[in-house]
Amino acid sequence: xxxxxxxxxxxxxxxxxxxxxxxxxxxxxxxxxxxxxxxxxxxxxxxxxxxxxxxxxxxxxxxxxxxxxxxxxxxxxxxxxxxxxxxxxxxxxxxxxxxxxxxxxxxxxxxxxxxxxxxxxxxxxxxxxxxxxxxxxxxxxxxxxxxxxxxxxxxxxxxxxxxxxxxxxxxxxxxxxxxxxxxxxxxxxxxxxxxxxxxxxxxxxxxxxxxxxxxxxxxxxxxxxxxxxxxxxxxxxxxxxxxxxxxxxxxxxxxxxxxxxxxxxxxxxxxxxxxxxxxxxxxxxxxxxxxxxxxxxxxxxxxxxxxxxxxxxxxxxxxxxxxxxxxxxxxxxxxxxxxxxxxxxxxxxxxxxxxxxxxxxxxxxxxxxxxxxxxxxxxxxxxxxxxxxxxxxxxxxxxxxxxxxxxxxxxxxxxxxxxxxxxxxxxxxxxxxxxxxxxxxxxxxxxxxxxxxxxxxxxxxxxxxxxxxxxxxxxxxxxxxxxxxxxxxxxxxxxxxxxxxxxxxxxxxxxxxxxxxxxxxxxxxxxxxxxxxxxxxxxxxxxxxxxxxxxxxxxxxxxxxxxxxxxxxxxxxxxxxxxxxxxxxxxxxxxxxxxxxxxxxxxxxxxxxxxxxxxxxxxxxxxx
Numbered sequence: 001x002x003x004x005x006x007x008x009x010x011x012x013x014x015x016x017x018x019x020x021x022x023x024x025x026x027x028x029x030x031x032x033x034x035x036x037x038x039x040x041x042x043x044x045x046x047x048x049x050x051x052x053x054x055x056x057x058x059x060x061x062x063x064x065x066x067x068x069x070x071x072x073x074x075x076x077x078x079x080x081x082x083x084x085x086x087x088x089x090x091x092x093x094x095x096x097x098x099x100x101x102x103x104x105x106x107x108x109x110x111x112x113x114x115x116x117x118x119x120x121x122x123x124x125x126x127x128x129x130x131x132x133x134x135x136x137x138x139x140x141x142x143x144x145x146x147x148x149x150x151x152x153x154x155x156x157x158x159x160x161x162x163x164x165x166x167x168x169x170x171x172x173x174x175x176x177x178x179x180x181x182x183x184x185x186x187x188x189x190x191x192x193x194x195x196x197x198x199x200x201x202x203x204x205x206x207x208x209x210x211x212x213x214x215x216x217x218x219x220x221x222x223x224x225x226x227x228x229x230x231x232x233x234x235x236x237x238x239x240x241x242x243x244x245x246x247x248x249x250x251x252x253x254x255x256x257x258x259x260x261x262x263x264x265x266x267x268x269x270x271x272x273x274x275x276x277x278x279x280x281x282x283x284x285x286x287x288x289x290x291x292x293x294x295x296x297x298x299x300x301x302x303x304x305x306x307x308x309x310x311x312x313x314x315x316x317x318x319x320x321x322x323x324x325x326x327x328x329x330x331x332x333x334x335x336x337x338x339x340x341x342x343x344x345x346x347x348x349x350x351x352x353x354x355x356x357x358x359x360x361x362x363x364x365x366x367x368x369x370x371x372x373x374x375x376x377x378x379x380x381x382x383x384x385x386x387x388x389x390x391x392x393x394x395x396x397x398x399x400x401x402x403x404x405x406x407x408x409x410x411x412x413x414x415x416x417x418x419x420x421x422x423x424x425x426x427x428x429x430x431x432x433x434x435x436x437x438x439x440x441x442x443x444x445x446x447x448x449x450x451x452x453x454x455x456x457x458x459x460x461x462x463x464x465x466x467x468x469x470x471x472x473x474x475x476x477x478x479x480x481x482x483x484x485x486x487x488x489x490x491x492x493x494x495x496x497x498x499x500x501x502x503x504x505x506x507x508x509x510x511x512x513x514x515x516x517x518x519x520x521x522x523x524x525x526x527x528x529x530x531x532x533x534x535x536x537x538x539x540x541x542x543x544x545x546x547x548x549x550x551x552x553x554x555x556x557x558x559x560x561x562x563x564x565x566x567x568x569x570x571x572x573x574x575x576x577x578x579x580x581x582x583x584x585x586x587x588x589x590x591x592x593x594x595x596x597x598x599x600x601x602x603x604x605x606x607x608x609x610x611x612x613x614x615x616x617x618x619x620x621x622x623x624x
């Protein structure tokens with residue numbers, strides 16, 4: 001790929017659109033969105049099923065594109081929980097039940113269900129008491145559904161639940177119920193991306209059909225058209241979500257380029273498909289799947305275009321070198337995203353993917369062949385081969401996840417560090433084109449220096465997060481010098497650990513408990529099992545009394561009697577220790593001339609500019 005491709009207007013247009021959406025757009029419901037009908041009364045909702053349903057515990061869950069509510073036209077999407085019969089893709093259905101706002105706890109670093117749905121354009125949920133089919137889908141969609149269901153049932157009948165689940169995930173991206181231990185193993189081994197239908201699957205189907213047709217002597221033009229038709233059918237069968245549609249559009253562009261002897265179609269297809277998806281739904285920019293798919297595809301295209309093994313090497317060696325380069329480029333491109341989402345780094349992922357990616361491609365090929373033979377009642381010919389491949393796949397995943405260093409906790413990267421990383425990675429991917437890389441180096445170095453200087457100059461003296469899950473508040477404080485302090489521990493230790501990692505550190509210098517409650521002690525013990533914790537200060541009972549001071553480099557923390565807020569805006573303090581167990585402490589934090597004080601129970605913070613109060617099930621952030 002020639003460096004001139006980076007000068008194309010389409011690339012810069014996409015860059016400006018992505019930047020603009022990231023900075024200025026926030027997912028919100030439209031004026032006629034279904035969420036405006038949320039009341040205490042049940043409603044009757046009519047809409048089209050927008051995807052395959054997933055079984056979760058006691059209900060079949062699916063997103064429905066709304067057409068009307070109580071006979072009144074409406075727009076938007078709703079997340080429906082249907083008790084008995086699963087809703088079928090593209091059917092128009094009628095649901096009766098109560099609409100409600102999605103449950104959401106915006107705790108720093110933790111999964112927020114409401115935010116996740118908002119990115120998908122969903123601002124309401126319904127637990128359907130009654131479900132009815134209004135109008136079935138078109139014949140094409142019913143045929144696609146039948147093929148998908150038949151493939152999954154064939155896998156289920158031939159293999160146990162665990163191996164059938166792996167086969168369904170690798171071949172069709174079926175989001176079934178995976179055992180928690182095995183799902184964690186997929187994360188730790190760096191292979192979790194192989195359980196979803198991705199752009200690579202579409203590309204594999206296209207290339208597989210092209211290869212088979214070329215082998216039997218079908219002409220170039222005809223084989224390309226058949227391959228695109230097969231890839232289109234696969235895209236529909238696998239769910240036709242954003243990564244698959246984008247990959248299919250890229251496959252079309254690549255095949256057109258192949259027919260007219262031009263090799264820039266894939267990259268152009270990536271840019272065009274992304275631009276179309278963002279134009280149609282700007283919130284897709286915030287989806288982790290979109291980010292990972294776009295970055296991985298771009299990395300593979302750029303890396304393999306520039307880093308090519310010599311033609312004189314044996315074909316088998318060149319094949320494995322290209323697999324290694326594709327795996328390495330993907331891992332490097334996804335490192336910041338994976339770290340900022342899962343707060344862990346898979347050390348064995350690079351090696352595991354060199355084996356698991358080709359094996360997953362083999363499972364896809366065997367899976368389709370096994371299903372085709374099963375339709376002819378001779379599936380037994382390949383059943384043992386596919387079983388062995390699935391068994392080996394599982395064994396390798398568990399093996400690579402078994403090492404103590406396979407997956408390590410990692411702190412989230414700040415924005416400036418992510419930008420600096422991708423600047424450096426872009427230069428590395430283009431390094432073989434030395435004349436271009438040499439011209440690029442001064443500009444890249446200047447940008448890196450600017451980012452470093454900017455974060456150094458603009459960083460606040462104190463960063464304060466007020467975390468509150470229901471009535472359990474905690475305060476997290478980070479200083480510009482790097483100290484991390486936690487006040488209270490009444491939240492689950494695993495959630496606290498994720499909040500600390502999201503703030504950008506892996507260690508807590510000091511934990512200050514406000515009360516001697518069992519809840520705080522439990523949260524602290526859970527946290528200590530997950531992250532390194534420095535000093536712990538417990539109130540009273542010979543530990544930490546008002547007036548005592550702890551020093552962490554330039555930071556001083558002084559214990560004081562609990563500071564309480566009155567309804568009229570004033571404050572009052574606990575008068576002393578009575579031994580009732582209801583006494584509490586507040587803490588004054590001093591750093592670089594700034595002074596802040598935690599309120600009793602960690603519900604609020606007194607800052608130089610006024611009181612900052614926590615909000616239930618939210619994270620309140622302040623820079624001082």
